Amino acid sequence: xxxxxxxxxxxxxxxxxxxxxxxxxxxxxxxxxxxxxxxxxxxxxxxxxxxxxxxxxxxxxxxxxxxxxxxxxxxxxxxxxxxxxxxxxxxxxxxxxxxxxxxxxxxxxxxxxxxxxxxxxxxxxxxxxxxxxxxxxxxxxxxxxxxxxxxxxxxxxxxxxxxxxxxxxxxxxxxxxxxxxxxxxxxxxxxxxxxxxxxxxxxxxxxxxxxxxxxxxxxxxxxxxxxxxxxxxxxxxxxxxxxxxxxxxxxxxxxxxxxxxxxxxxxxxxxxxxxxxxxxxxxxxxxxxxxxxxxxxxxxxxxxxxxxxxxxxxxxxxxxxxxxxxxxxxxxxxxxxxxxxxxxxxxxxxxxxxxxxxxxxxxxxxxxxxxxxxxxxxxxxxxxxxxxxxxxxxxxxxxxxxxxxxxxxxxxxxxxxxxxxxxxxxxxxxxxxxxxxxxxxxxxxxxxxxxxxxxxxxxxxxxxxxxxxxxxxxxxxxxxxxxxxxxxxxxxxxxxxxxxxxxxxxxxxxxxxxxxxxxxxxxxxxxxxxxxxxxxxxxxxxxxxxxxxxxxxxxxxxxx
DNA sequence: ACATGAACTTAGTACATGCTGT
DNA sequence: ACAGCATGTACTAAGTTCATGT
Numbered sequence: 274x275x276x277x278x279x280x281x282x283x284x285x286x287x288x289x290x291x292x293x294x295x296x297x298x299x300x301x302x303x304x305x306x307x308x309x310x311x312x313x314x315x316x317x318x319x320x321x322x323x324x325x326x327x328x329x330x331x332x333x334x335x336x337x338x339x340x341x342x343x344x345x346x347x348x349x350x351x352x353x354x355x356x357x358x359x360x361x362x363x364x365x366x367x368x369x370x371x372x373x374x375x376x377x378x379x380x381x382x383x384x385x386x387x388x389x390x391x392x393x394x395x396x397x398x399x400x401x402x403x404x405x406x407x408x409x410x411x412x413x414x415x416x417x418x419x420x421x422x423x424x425x426x427x428x429x430x431x432x433x434x435x436x437x438x439x440x441x442x443x444x445x446x447x448x449x450x451x452x453x454x455x456x457x458x459x460x461x462x463x464x465x466x467x468x469x470x471x472x473x474x475x476x477x478x479x480x481x482x483x484x485x486x487x488x489x490x491x492x493x494x495x496x497x498x499x500x501x502x503x504x505x506x507x508x509x510x511x512x513x514x515x516x517x518x519x520x521x522x523x524x525x526x527x528x529x530x531x532x533x534x535x536x537x538x539x540x541x542x543x544x545x546x547x548x549x550x551x552x553x554x555x556x557x558x559x560x561x562x563x564x565x566x567x568x569x570x571x572x573x574x575x576x577x578x579x580x581x582x583x584x585x586x587x588x589x590x591x592x593x594x595x596x597x598x599x600x601x602x603x604x605x606x607x608x609x610x611x612x613x614x615x616x617x618x619x620x621x622x623x624x625x626x627x628x629x630x631x632x633x634x635x636x637x638x639x640x641x642x643x644x645x646x647x648x649x650x651x652x653x654x655x656x657x658x659x660x661x662x663x664x665x666x667x668x669x670x671x672x673x674x675x676x677x678x679x680x681x682x683x684x685x686x687x688x689x690x691x692x693x694x695x696x697x698x699x700x701x702x703x704x705x706x707x708x709x710x711x712x713x714x715x716x717x718x719x720x721x722x723x724x725x726x727x728x729x730x731x732x733x734x735x736x737x738x739x740x741x742x743x744x745x746x747x748x749x750x751x752x753x754x755x756x757x758x759x760x761x762x763x764x765x766x767x768x769x770x771x772x773x774x775x776x777x778x779x780x781x782x783x784x785x786x787x788x789x790x791x792x793x794x795x796x797x798x799x800x801x802x803x804x805x806x807x808x809x810x811x812x813x814x815x816x817x818x819x820x821x822x823x824x825x826x827x828x829x830x831x832x833x
Numbered sequence: 834a835c836a837t838g839a840a841c842t843t844a845g846t847a848c849a850t851g852c853t854g855t
Numbered sequence: 856a857c858a859g860c861a862t863g864t865a866c867t868a869a870g871t872t873c874a875t876g877t
Binding site for chain 1 (some may be wrong): 867
């Protein structure tokens, strides 16, 4: 067993390490990171950590052309006559400035074929673009790029109550774009009549192209797809850091519990904040410029108005009620009983403050992370989210899965475990527009089934009475039949209501974010192997590509 | 110490695609 | 074959983190 594990690990390592490395080069002239002479050895080591590629070649980003109006006099025909397009078809044609050269003979043929032809054409064009611009060569490997198109201009919406809502996002021009590739590679050509802002060759970063976006003046990058080796290796590193936390977490917890009683206010605040980050999986919560973005908060930026203290609630003592908008303006609402010292501290932190004042006024994400670095190498606030998410999945899977269950039941258990994590991380989604309808359909089915059960029960009673009266073999077999029918129906009803519960519980919970970013895929893969569940039932094709590193690495005995 | 900026991960939504029961 | 719903993908906004500049 041990040998198998070792071999697997070795295989995974080769997969990831196929990228040949060479000693750190001096970096790029002009790049800020290397402008200044290097400082301490620690800084040197930090730089060693960064990506170092030898060769990077790509075609640069794709610029979609501005939309052109449909030329005059061009329209669609059917039955030999010009066709008045439906509004939507017309929009599609105008919007993209393209047309079909088909002639449709009848209205039916038009209806039937227009959108199919249209879609086929779009798909072919997309595929062509993907092939031309969608890949790069990184150290001899053809790697898929994540976003190879520049973002089209449009009205900025933003999420939540965004102060910049409605502003025009400018078109990205080649003159805005910085290209990053090897000096000795085929340098991408800018579109005809245009020039790049700059071409550089910085092998300590992973982006291929970058531009400054016109709404927030932030930089947008063209980077690799999650299925690439480079991203895979980073994900692996991330989970390894989280796994390392397991060895430190007990001590860290007792440390912050002790710090609840510290003499120093700063330490107390840090200890309570860290407790929330650990227990409730809150985000770090950086300061934001108001007027630049929606008013949202995380742990360190919580304000007095976001928490309420209840000496007693829901039959528990010392209950804290959280109500605030987090990332993407998603509401976080939770009532949690906390330890008495935490409660007392919160009372202290809130004393003599206005609702708009910071709850943790002596704490910033920088100071918190600095403290975390001292506790464990590479530890930051977000590692706790990864750690607790993965640990929760592993625990829930252990608690919920039964070896003798059917595959369907096992998958249900997996989804339940996944859901527990999503709820912990507060991953929400809008209720889909069709939810009510499909739920109603399911409810109708349940209702029908219930009636059938009632009917079957009545018939069983009747059969029983008849059997009592007649006592012959025929009535006995009728009685048995009715009993079996009732059992079957009851089973079906139970399954339906399980489905309904599952659906209802999943209504506002998004499983995908935790699945893709927080759950160590090796846990899921090991679970699949242990319980003979095909991995395809858990991970779709792209997800399997994204987690290729884990598929090569994890045996059924993997422990997070 | 604090502000700014660069680089990278994480996030939900809209739309496309695929699947399933009729 | 096809409607109707579930699932998957593309897109890009919104976070975190770390380093540098002031």
